[in-house]
Amino acid sequence: MCGIVGYVGEKPAAPILIDSLKKLEYRGYDSAGICVLNDSLKTYKTTGKIVDLESILPQGIEGTIGIGHTRWATHGKPNTVNSHPHLSRDIAVVHNGIIENYLELKENLIGDGYIFKSETDTEVIAHLLHSHLYGGSDGQSKKCDLITAVQKTLRMLEGSYAIAVLCGSEPGLMIIARKDSPLVVGIGDGEIFAASDVTSFLQHTRNVVFVDDNEVALIRNGSVEFFDADGNPVTKETTKIEWDIEAAEKAGYEHFMLKEIHEQASSVHDTFAGKISEMEGTVILDELNISDEQIRHMSRIEIIACGTSWNAGLVGKYLFEQLAGIHTDVDTGSEFRYGYPVVCGEVLTIAITQSGETADTLAAVRGARSYGCQAIAITNVVGSTITREIDSVLYTRAGPEIGVAATKSFTTQLITLYMLALKFARIRGKMSAEDSKNLLVALKKIPADIQKILNNKAVIQECARQFADAEDYFFIGRHLNYPIALEGALKLKEISYIHAEGYAAGELKHGPLALLTDKTPVVAIATKGHTYDKMLSNIKEVKARDAIVIAVANKDDTEIEKYVDVVLRIPRTHELLSPILSSVVLQLLAYYTALERGCSIDKPRNLAKSVTVE
Numbered sequence: 001m002c003g004i005v006g007y008v009g010e011k012p013a014a015p016i017l018i019d020s021l022k023k024l025e026y027r028g029y030d031s032a033g034i035c036v037l038n039d040s041l042k043t044y045k046t047t048g049k050i051v052d053l054e055s056i057l058p059q060g061i062e063g064t065i066g067i068g069h070t071r072w073a074t075h076g077k078p079n080t081v082n083s084h085p086h087l088s089r090d091i092a093v094v095h096n097g098i099i100e101n102y103l104e105l106k107e108n109l110i111g112d113g114y115i116f117k118s119e120t121d122t123e124v125i126a127h128l129l130h131s132h133l134y135g136g137s138d139g140q141s142k143k144c145d146l147i148t149a150v151q152k153t154l155r156m157l158e159g160s161y162a163i164a165v166l167c168g169s170e171p172g173l174m175i176i177a178r179k180d181s182p183l184v185v186g187i188g189d190g191e192i193f194a195a196s197d198v199t200s201f202l203q204h205t206r207n208v209v210f211v212d213d214n215e216v217a218l219i220r221n222g223s224v225e226f227f228d229a230d231g232n233p234v235t236k237e238t239t240k241i242e243w244d245i246e247a248a249e250k251a252g253y254e255h256f257m258l259k260e261i262h263e264q265a266s267s268v269h270d271t272f273a274g275k276i277s278e279m280e281g282t283v284i285l286d287e288l289n290i291s292d293e294q295i296r297h298m299s300r301i302e303i304i305a306c307g308t309s310w311n312a313g314l315v316g317k318y319l320f321e322q323l324a325g326i327h328t329d330v331d332t333g334s335e336f337r338y339g340y341p342v343v344c345g346e347v348l349t350i351a352i353t354q355s356g357e358t359a360d361t362l363a364a365v366r367g368a369r370s371y372g373c374q375a376i377a378i379t380n381v382v383g384s385t386i387t388r389e390i391d392s393v394l395y396t397r398a399g400p401e402i403g404v405a406a407t408k409s410f411t412t413q414l415i416t417l418y419m420l421a422l423k424f425a426r427i428r429g430k431m432s433a434e435d436s437k438n439l440l441v442a443l444k445k446i447p448a449d450i451q452k453i454l455n456n457k458a459v460i461q462e463c464a465r466q467f468a469d470a471e472d473y474f475f476i477g478r479h480l481n482y483p484i485a486l487e488g489a490l491k492l493k494e495i496s497y498i499h500a501e502g503y504a505a506g507e508l509k510h511g512p513l514a515l516l517t518d519k520t521p522v523v524a525i526a527t528k529g530h531t532y533d534k535m536l537s538n539i540k541e542v543k544a545r546d547a548i549v550i551a552v553a554n555k556d557d558t559e560i561e562k563y564v565d566v567v568l569r570i571p572r573t574h575e576l577l578s579p580i581l582s583s584v585v586l587q588l589l590a591y592y593t594a595l596e597r598g599c600s601i602d603k604p605r606n607l608a609k610s611v612t613v614e
């Protein structure tokens with residue numbers, strides 16, 4: 001996840017910026033840079049680690065004001081040119097977030113004579129600022145002050161941002177602003193810090209002001225003034241941070257996994273931001289290198305993945321078959337690579353991998369490509385190995401996932417699969433504009449629905465506590481909820497070490513029912529949809545064997561509580577989308593169960609985040 005930092009004070013800025021960036025390293029990054037203002041802007045950028053950046057800095061950089069950035073690539077490769085700060089003549093900017101309308105803005109700016117050096121969305125901010133400040137690409141004299149230029153620029157941006165801006169002709173002034181991206185100001189003694197999170201300056205000050213959405217702040221002469229979107233002054237409260245550095249890295253959460261579960265409300269939004277039009281019922285995936293003609297003639301999809309990503313792939317199978325009418329197979333990388341697949345017709349391979357580095361997935365995709373299949377990757381890591389070996393890449397934009405248990409990477413993979421299936425369905429004439437509009441309208445509400453589940457997590461925690469001593473757990477679901485049952489079981493076993501099995505609910509009577517006792521919790525995903533009545537029958541079968549049933553059900557379902565022991569509620573959404581919400585419930589159930597059992601949640605025994613060996 002990108003991180004920004006800023007310093008305005010009386011000490012040399014460069015060492016403070018470097019130190020602040022080091023404190024943000026835990027967020028994950030692929031390149032970094034700083035810009036210090038003395039009599040002019042001095043910018044230093046590189047790929048790699050902060051120590052690499054440090055090693056290219058000249059001795060004794062003068063200037064007591066500067067900005068810095070750690071980049072987690074979303075638009076454009078992780079290289080020096082794409083790393084921040086981005087400049088437009090005497091303007092420098094660092095940015096965390098996604099500018100959704102950057103292509104349109106870029107086109108206009110190019111038309112106005114601006115020359116783009118990078119592939120990033122951020123560079124449009126630098127040129128827009130310049131254009132407002134100087135009246136155009138060849139403007140020499142100022143047409144307004146810097147804050148006016150910032151305000152005019154922000155009004156043109158769609159998407160999310162936390163920015164820090166310097167201007168060569170405004171020595172001593174830094175402007176910061178935010179919308180839907182974290183930004184906090186640290187108040188020191190005659191010095192002010194700005195950053196994406198407090199860890200970056202906690203060694204200097206514990207007095208912080210949290211910047212709110214649509215606010216702009218002017219930092220100069222050891223003080224900071226805040227303004228709302230209309231330019232009215234805002235009085236802000238200072239908070240004293242009591243956390244230690246380790247807690248602050250987790251934003252106050254006890255574990256990265258819990259932090260990442262909470263981030264899903266914004267990460268799923270980032271995944272679809274700028275890619276869907278619910279007004280027209282369309283999905284825009286410009287990065288997809290497949291023609292409409294190829295999509296129409298596709299005879300089969302072969303999904304390859306491992307672990308949680310494989311579970312996401314199973315959801316994809318239901319979606320591609322139901323929405324787009326394309327036969328879809330889902331294989332684990334480790335099986336596909338040693339199999340003898342029959343490849344005939346136009347087969348599209350989709351590799352799903354959070355890290356982009358899983359050895360089995362990479363080997364299987366290489367195999368599929370050697371059979372002549374076109375291949376696309378759904379991944380979270382820009383520049384990872386898979387992105388260099390594939391025809392098209394769809395990034396999930398979840399931000400770095402540090403907990404070994406996949407959470408936000410799973411739900412953002414699901415969002416990507418929904419978008420892809422819907423796009424294919426529309427091109428193949430299998431879905432009406434009306435149906436796709438309804439689905440996209442519901443998709444847009446998913447972040448808010450996730451937030452409702454998070455706000456109500458105490459009920460899930462209590463349920464986890466009640467059954468934390470269980471020796472076995474079962475998870476059952478039908479149709480799209482079957483892979484979610486598999487994922488719920490995987491989450492529970494990997495972090496709580498409880499034996500857990502996921503089953504298609506209709507399969508229980510073919511064997512597993514023999515294992516149920518009055519001590520076995522069975523989590524039944526029983527959300528409203530075309531298999532709901534069948535799920536109720538399965539729940540009754542389970543209850544008849546005296547097992548404990550925990551249902552995941554819709555908020556407005558008053559029937560379910562008659563048949564089960566505990567109900568964990570999710571908001572009512574489009575039937576196809578409810579798996580995303582159920583996943584969040586099951587992640588929290590696993591998390592709180594592991595917490596109750598005192599397990600090592602972020603680093604479970606025997607497991608690695610990325611399995612780069614066979």
Ligand code: M6R
Pocket residue numbers: 306307308309310352353354355356357358361404405406407490491494609610611
């Ligand atoms: O990086 P990938 O998505 O390729 O990783 C695949 C699996 O190793 C991964 O999903 C694993 O199953 C998760 N840690 C489970 O939470």
